[in-house]
Amino acid sequence: xxxxxxxxxxxxxxxxxxxxxxxxxxxxxxxxxxxxxxxxxxxxxxxxxxxxxxxxxxxxxxxxxxxxxxxxxxxxxxxxxxxxxxxxxxxxxxxxxxxxxxxxxxxxxx
Amino acid sequence: xxxxxxxxxxxxxxxxxxxxxxxxxxxxxxxxxxxxxxxxxxxxxxxxxxxxxxxxxxxxxxxxxxxxxxxxxxxxxxxxxxxxxxxxxxxxxxxxxxxxxxxxxxxxxxxxxxxxxx
Numbered sequence: 691x692x693x694x695x696x697x698x699x700x701x702x703x704x705x706x707x708x709x710x711x712x713x714x715x716x717x718x719x720x721x722x723x724x725x726x727x728x729x730x731x732x733x734x735x736x737x738x739x740x741x742x743x744x745x746x747x748x749x750x751x752x753x754x755x756x757x758x759x760x761x762x763x764x765x766x767x768x769x770x771x772x773x774x775x776x777x778x779x780x781x782x783x784x785x786x787x788x789x790x791x792x793x794x795x796x797x798x799x800x
Numbered sequence: 801x802x803x804x805x806x807x808x809x810x811x812x813x814x815x816x817x818x819x820x821x822x823x824x825x826x827x828x829x830x831x832x833x834x835x836x837x838x839x840x841x842x843x844x845x846x847x848x849x850x851x852x853x854x855x856x857x858x859x860x861x862x863x864x865x866x867x868x869x870x871x872x873x874x875x876x877x878x879x880x881x882x883x884x885x886x887x888x889x890x891x892x893x894x895x896x897x898x899x900x901x902x903x904x905x906x907x908x909x910x911x912x913x914x915x916x917x918x
Contacts, residue, residue: 730845
């Protein structure tokens, strides 16, 4: 059973910077896992932010950036805004065929 | 404008079947893989599977939790992707979302609720 692990919760101050990570139980996360990041606010559908580790969708604000860091996928928010308070999920693909989500990170802006 | 609208959800008894549809517009449907996801009440997201475009064989991949019970298909002439759900279990209760893309799901629909209950 493959497990994808994210921090359960993080807190950041407005204007600050925070990094969320996404680890795989199988080892280092690489671009072969096509890491994706999504944001979800209560009562809303998820919104895609990042694909293939570091590529923003056309609607993704520049303050969101994705990377591979220390064997994990990472999502960094710089200049955090109050509206960034949300749940964030990463998605990895194994063998290009099986997608597995992390459990999500609840980001509080305080 | 890209739009995805899921439909077909509702209340169904365990063991029964349901077919969800995702009707799309605003893009060349046949050029894209399409994905299905779900989210049980109060829980995280779960990947259900995707179907490749015809250019990549139109083949499907499914999560182990639904393999053999759920089937994804597409009708490129109607720009619709389907999720056929058989032998439904109470654990399948969730909001089901479709999305454009396979390895890089981008645009998402608003979801349709499926409730499996005796």
